[in-house]
Amino acid sequence: MIRSFLRQRVAHQAIDPEDVVQETLLAVHLKRHTWISDAPVMPWLYAIARHKLVDALRRRGRRTEIGLEGIDELAPDHTPEPLLRRDLERVLDMLTPAQRAVVAAISVEGCSIAETARRLGKSETAIRVSLHRGLSAISARFRRD
């Protein structure tokens, strides 16, 4: 749903709607306490998506101002991958080693909190804290690049 909302508004090839979808999902999660429990959800959801989209466009604007004329010729032709696609490694690289281990175990390998705690030899509370900080760090980092 968020994806289709954003797809409709992203005509730009340089912005991967999926990146904005991910940023929106993270923001919805990290800012879930800003939803007032008796207010309708959709306007709130769309407001967050719009905010993240505007943010991405603004960053993209800033990027083009730097001027990348001629860079297309340097890059090989067979790269249809959007410019801003963030792969798993890049996202995880943003984190501290402890956060990275936790986020990777849960997201990529699909472990539960309890399994991750057992595997890394830490308490479940410590795992929860690392996970939450990791997600906040990813969101903050998305904003910058």
Add this chain to the structure above:
Amino acid sequence: MDTNELIRAIAADAGRPAMPMGRAWQLAVLAAILLAASAFLVMLGPRHDLGEALGTIRFPFKFVVTVTLAASALVLLRSLSQPTATALDRPLLLLLAPALLALAIAVELLIVPPSQWMVRMIGTNSRFCLTFIPLIGIAPLAIFLATLRYGAPSRPAIAGAVTGLLAGAVAASFYALHCPDDSPLFLAVWYTAAIAILTALGAMLAPRIAQW
């Protein structure tokens, strides 16, 4: 990271309860009042003729204005800290305190002879006022900006300005206990200027602090 992997991580993190915004603002106001009160008591303290002053009309009226301003700023700020906020939902709210003050000024001009107008407006303590309202208000401003950061303001500069207005109104409510100048003419010039300093500060800082 692919979106499904991200969703898995988010789902695992969703068990943590997050404090609702309304509660966060309540706590922030409480903390701001306590900090402003401490700063006021350490730096200034109430004026000596407090008992007599309470019997007048002008002195209590200062609090009618500052508390009205604080209340309307708080109401606006609660909606401005949401992602759904538009520029200013209820701009008329912000005119409430200035309207009360304008009314009081009209009365003051009627009952005080013109020769006294400038004297009342300049007062005895204007530099004090311009120094101490921002000083008392700085800790409340920090707390309100932190609360704004916890929220998700869609218009951070406007939200920041209202944050400064709230901090200024809280600070002015305490400073008014000390200030010997009770004329609404004095209020309109010097209190307004002092609160404007905090308002500008809030508008400048919030876009950086409350980014999300």
